[in-house]
Amino acid sequence: MPDLRFYTTAGCHLCDQAWAMLEPIAKRKRLRVELIDVMDDLAAEEQYAEHIPVVTSTQRTDNLYWPFTPEDIYRWLM
Numbered sequence: 001m002p003d004l005r006f007y008t009t010a011g012c013h014l015c016d017q018a019w020a021m022l023e024p025i026a027k028r029k030r031l032r033v034e035l036i037d038v039m040d041d042l043a044a045e046e047q048y049a050e051h052i053p054v055v056t057s058t059q060r061t062d063n064l065y066w067p068f069t070p071e072d073i074y075r076w077l078m
Helices: 013-028 042-048 070-078
Strands: 004-010 033-037 054-057
Touching: 004 013, 013 033, 013 070, 054 070
Parallel strands: 004 033
Antiparallel strands: 004 054
């Protein structure tokens, strides 16, 4: 089971920027991240398509919505 879910879609330059920040942090903290393309998941599309990139956690009830910084990611993970 993933620790985090990263909602994205192909061709999303903001998603690319967000992933470039999230991936090294997740590796450092040894978190498993599931990448979900909102265009391949109807429920995800309905919930997140207007907001991608979005990060969710199995340990939190709130989500991390773009725009965010590496510092925001660390704070959110605490």
